[in-house]
Amino acid sequence: MVHPEGESPAPDRGPTVDRRIVALRCLAVLSASAAIIHFAVSGEHFHMYWVFGTFMLVVAWLQSAWAIAAVVRPIRLLEWCGVVLNTGVVSVYLVTRTIGDVIGPTPHELEPAGFGDVFCTALEAGIVVTCIGLLVTKRRGRLRRESLLLAPAVTGALMAVMVSVSLVAGGSEMVAADPAPSDSTMQMSGSQTSSIRLATTSPAGDITMPDHDMQMPTGMKMASSTACVATPSVAQQQAAVSLVNSTWANASKYQSLNAAQAAGYRPITPTGKPVVHYLNPSYYQDTVRGGPILDVTQPQSLVYANTSKGAVLVAAMYITTPGGPTPQPGGCLTQWHVHTDLCLTKTAGVVGATGSGCPTGSRNRATPPMMHIWFVPIPGGPTAVDASDAQIVHAAEQVASP
Numbered sequence: 001m002v003h004p005e006g007e008s009p010a011p012d013r014g015p016t017v018d019r020r021i022v023a024l025r026c027l028a029v030l031s032a033s034a035a036i037i038h039f040a041v042s043g044e045h046f047h048m049y050w051v052f053g054t055f056m057l058v059v060a061w062l063q064s065a066w067a068i069a070a071v072v073r074p075i076r077l078l079e080w081c082g083v084v085l086n087t088g089v090v091s092v093y094l095v096t097r098t099i100g101d102v103i104g105p106t107p108h109e110l111e112p113a114g115f116g117d118v119f120c121t122a123l124e125a126g127i128v129v130t131c132i133g134l135l136v137t138k139r140r141g142r143l144r145r146e147s148l149l150l151a152p153a154v155t156g157a158l159m160a161v162m163v164s165v166s167l168v169a170g171g172s173e174m175v176a177a178d179p180a181p182s183d184s185t186m187q188m189s190g191s192q193t194s195s196i197r198l199a200t201t202s203p204a205g206d207i208t209m210p211d212h213d214m215q216m217p218t219g220m221k222m223a224s225s226t227a228c229v230a231t232p233s234v235a236q237q238q239a240a241v242s243l244v245n246s247t248w249a250n251a252s253k254y255q256s257l258n259a260a261q262a263a264g265y266r267p268i269t270p271t272g273k274p275v276v277h278y279l280n281p282s283y284y285q286d287t288v289r290g291g292p293i294l295d296v297t298q299p300q301s302l303v304y305a306n307t308s309k310g311a312v313l314v315a316a317m318y319i320t321t322p323g324g325p326t327p328q329p330g331g332c333l334t335q336w337h338v339h340t341d342l343c344l345t346k347t348a349g350v351v352g353a354t355g356s357g358c359p360t361g362s363r364n365r366a367t368p369p370m371m372h373i374w375f376v377p378i379p380g381g382p383t384a385v386d387a388s389d390a391q392i393v394h395a396a397e398q399v400a401s402p
Helices: 019-048 050-072 076-098 115-136 147-169 183-193 234-254 257-262 281-288 389-398
Strands: 016-018 142-144 220-222 275-279 301-307 310-319 337-339 342-345 350-353 362-364 370-374
Touching: 016 019, 019 050, 019 076, 019 115, 019 142, 019 147, 050 076, 076 115, 115 147, 142 147, 234 257, 234 310, 234 370, 257 301, 257 310, 275 310, 275 389, 301 389, 310 389, 337 370
Parallel strands: none
Antiparallel strands: 016 142, 220 337, 275 301, 301 310, 310 370, 342 350, 342 362
């Protein structure tokens, strides 16, 4: 039988058992299942942001501890703990899916909902509802003693199937990716990624997998020395689409260059060039001070093409700090690159390439890592790593004026 807070349960040796004990053992199975899922996704969340990964591990350990306590010490206080713990976790899930992340590298970005996390949240909600039911029910029923083993066993068998489906359906975001895939894995990955085509609201069109074998122009290289070839998971594909759509939705108000300049964007490359980059110093300083990197409401940079119809907004560009984190919410669909052949001033201005040396007041150094989200149909789509000026201007000529 379940006893008041802090009181150890007395042995119950009769032919029947308190149904609360049976219910708590079944809930222990649900809590352990949710913990398994949280342990499985913690590694992926650490790659996104250390706080996310830590949260997943803390929740997993708390749910594991609650499951053990529900079996060995089924006191009434445990039911209150089950309500508080799982209500908190469900609340965080609902906020990230309806409002967006409130901290981390991608604030305001809505997290995609997958089968695994929806199932996990359903388990937690089930624990909350059942614990509340146990707390408010005054009538104590009895069940045959066989139920003490049979009910948790049936629940465990069902959970084994559902958790397995969750881990498989969740794709690589449910398990840690192998940092050094075999040749066969890489070949399979290539065949799968070649067919990726994800619709977006950006005028740039569909997202496709960046070509890791592409020829880099002189002075450009990927921010990571390791080729990114892993097949994006379903959640990563959804995150890439969300990043593109959210970036375009927020940046479209800057289709007029005047609007961007009024918001504080200043040119950091010569304005007479075919393609001009504009930086918002205030937004970038926020990043330098530890603010979010992928803040869709205030991208650090905007890119415009000079065309026959005037300046056309062609991209938003996210910039991290030198040596700073490079979050990839879309996995290999969202890659970062740097430029090593530019002459930079102390105020982050680009005064030219290093072909004949750098002018006075500037020096050659690698840029911080950057990532474009494109708004014109360049080859490769809205998350293409980069494009030539000619390709960008040609694409800009194809979009309608605002």
